[in-house]
Amino acid sequence: xSNSLEAIEVNKITLDGKLELECGQDIENIDLVYExxxxxxxxxxxxxxxCHALSGNHHAAGTYQNEERPGWWDALIGPEKAINTNKFFVxxxxxxxxxxxxxxPSSINKQTGKSYGPDFPIITVADWVRCxxxxxxxxxxxxxxxxxxxxxxxxxxLEWSCLFPKRIKKAGIIAAAPKLxxxxxxxxxxxxxxxxxxxxxxxxxxxxxxxxxxxxxxLARMIGHITYLSEEAMRNKFGRELKExxxxxxxxxxxxxxxxxxxxxxxxxxSFDANTYLxxxxxxxxxxxxxxxxxxxxxxxxxxxxQLLIVSFSTDWRFSPERSKxxxxxxxxxxxxxxxxxxxxxxxxxxxxxxxxxxxxxxxSFLEN
Amino acid sequence: xxxxxxxxxxxxxxSEILDLGCGKGEILKILSEELNTTSLGIEINQENITLCIQxxxxxxxxxxxxxxxxxxxKSFDTVIMSQTIQVLREPKKALLEVTRIGKECIVTIPNxxxxxxxxxxxxxxxxxxxxxxxxxxxxxxxxxxxxxxxFELLCIECGINIIEKRFFDSSGIENSLTRLLPNLFGSTAMxxxxx
Numbered sequence: 001x002s003n004s005l006e007a008i009e010v011n012k013i014t015l016d017g018k019l020e021l022e023c024g025q026d027i028e029n030i031d032l033v034y035e036x037x038x039x040x041x042x043x044x045x046x047x048x049x050x051c052h053a054l055s056g057n058h059h060a061a062g063t064y065q066n067e068e069r070p071g072w073w074d075a076l077i078g079p080e081k082a083i084n085t086n087k088f089f090v091x092x093x094x095x096x097x098x099x100x101x102x103x104x105p106s107s108i109n110k111q112t113g114k115s116y117g118p119d120f121p122i123i124t125v126a127d128w129v130r131c132x133x134x135x136x137x138x139x140x141x142x143x144x145x146x147x148x149x150x151x152x153x154x155x156x157x158l159e160w161s162c163l164f165p166k167r168i169k170k171a172g173i174i175a176a177a178p179k180l181x182x183x184x185x186x187x188x189x190x191x192x193x194x195x196x197x198x199x200x201x202x203x204x205x206x207x208x209x210x211x212x213x214x215x216x217x218x219l220a221r222m223i224g225h226i227t228y229l230s231e232e233a234m235r236n237k238f239g240r241e242l243k244e245x246x247x248x249x250x251x252x253x254x255x256x257x258x259x260x261x262x263x264x265x266x267x268x269x270x271s272f273d274a275n276t277y278l279x280x281x282x283x284x285x286x287x288x289x290x291x292x293x294x295x296x297x298x299x300x301x302x303x304x305x306x307q308l309l310i311v312s313f314s315t316d317w318r319f320s321p322e323r324s325k326x327x328x329x330x331x332x333x334x335x336x337x338x339x340x341x342x343x344x345x346x347x348x349x350x351x352x353x354x355x356x357x358x359x360x361x362x363x364x365s366f367l368e369n
Numbered sequence: 370x371x372x373x374x375x376x377x378x379x380x381x382x383x384s385e386i387l388d389l390g391c392g393k394g395e396i397l398k399i400l401s402e403e404l405n406t407t408s409l410g411i412e413i414n415q416e417n418i419t420l421c422i423q424x425x426x427x428x429x430x431x432x433x434x435x436x437x438x439x440x441x442x443k444s445f446d447t448v449i450m451s452q453t454i455q456v457l458r459e460p461k462k463a464l465l466e467v468t469r470i471g472k473e474c475i476v477t478i479p480n481x482x483x484x485x486x487x488x489x490x491x492x493x494x495x496x497x498x499x500x501x502x503x504x505x506x507x508x509x510x511x512x513x514x515x516x517x518x519x520f521e522l523l524c525i526e527c528g529i530n531i532i533e534k535r536f537f538d539s540s541g542i543e544n545s546l547t548r549l550l551p552n553l554f555g556s557t558a559m560x561x562x563x564x
């Protein structure tokens with residue numbers, strides 16, 4: 001791809017000081033891996049922070065040498081794309097608790113010499129945001145031009161605007177929700193049960209014994225994947241197509257959709273850490289900025305100073321447009337600077353990853369106005 | 370005066386404005402630049418929404434026909450509904466809603482009682498197609514057209530006060546004829562209303 005970033009490098013930093021977590025524990029010597037695209041200007045006023053979602057990481061854009069697949073948001077980040085790297089300096093870290101190089105359950109606990117495993121503390125979205133603010137300090141970025149994310153990433157952008165109102169000018173909150181519904185939590189719980197009931201989970205100590213609960217992780221990913229796609233997208237992509245053209249009257253993967261899900265689950269289970277997956281789903285379940293404000297979202301938004309753009313997608317049933325409207329209406333009630341777009345897109349929750357024209361135009365106008 | 374000048378006269382400096390059907394945001398942009406208003410637009414067309422965002426305006430994608438219950442009572446100083454009421458499915462409900470949300474409201478309507486519209490229907494025997502109503506009957510967004518008389522009767526029926534009203538000819542200017550016989554010579558009517 002000609003307009004994709006090339007020669008991407010992964011940076012690693014050990015943050016100064018300790019992070020006090022909401023659960024009451026502290027973490028010190030946090031390692032964060034991150035990527036940057038574009039150039040920071042002289043007054044550090046063109047920096048955009050990208051927050052990744054459940055299974056994402058720091059590789060948001062561009063293509064590594066000798067690899068074909070670009071980063072997870074390459075459709076939107078790059079030269080002259082929605083998040084234009086000719087204008088902006090874009091930073092994307094792998095959050096703590098992750099499994100791609102930042103401190104997480106699979107990292108070595110310096111006190112024990114073994115991996116944290118199930119002892120890694122439960123993190124919250126607010127913890128992530130505080131950790132990202134420590135990264136901002138290290139990078140010399142006092143104020144972000146924008147903080148943007150989709151899904152769980154959008155929740156971080158929203159939390160940024162509440163926790164650090166003076167350090168963020170714009171927040172792009174895409175395909176997100178103000179908190180999870182019972183249905184959302186239910187899907188997460190099925191995923192967790194799949195993992196913890198895998199015999200190779202070994203109470204979360206699988207790394208110590210050289211194992212990995214791949215079957216459980218695969219099932220967790222398969223159920224998650226279904227919630228990312230729309231019925232329409234699945235129908236168009238697979239329909240009822242059979243792999244071998246005829247029924248075989250057995251329980252092997254016969255329909256295309258079955259083999260697709262199995263394949264996706266296998267790939268994921270090879271590259272993702274099960275404890276991180278458990279942690280990420282818990283972070284989602286716990287997110288509820290209104291909780292400290294008697295459940296009143298507009299009160300949670302009282303300190304916000306940023307301009308906000310909320311975007312939802314017509315076929316997203318995981319975090320439907322109605323969920324985004326809850327955020328929008330609370331922002332209207334709190335008299336904040338908010339704009340809202342509902343994009344027609346067939347891709348379900350995954351729509352935020354695709355460069356739909358109206359979505360790209362809306363987002364780039366918001367960042368550049 | 371033209372319609373925009375009247376709106377500028379009716380809107381207070383530093384006030385909070387909600388524009389229902391704000392289009393490309395032209396009115397809101399002028400009001401925020403010249404009168405330092407805080408503004409929010411409601412629009413359904415995404416190209417228009419992008420243009421509003423480019424202008425730095427706050428704009429919400431929302432279909433007015435699906436309700437305005439997300440806005441609190443008297444939560445805006447002025448609600449503007451310019452050339453919008455005739456495209457709505459339930460104009461009466463919308464009128465009650467705008468007067469609930471705004472301390473004052475500015476509503477602009479195309480007058481179906483305008484002489485050229487009347488003449489057009491009388492002579493041709495077909496649904497009028499004019500400069501301000503350019504679409505054929507089967508292809509028009511204007512599904513609830515009314516005359517100045519009709520609109521004022523609806524206001525009475527709804528218990529809505531007409532605080533001020535102004536009438537403009539087809540080029541958007543007030544003149545002696547529009548003042549004398551508005552329902553005949555007014556192409557556009559603008560009302561300041563409240564409830």
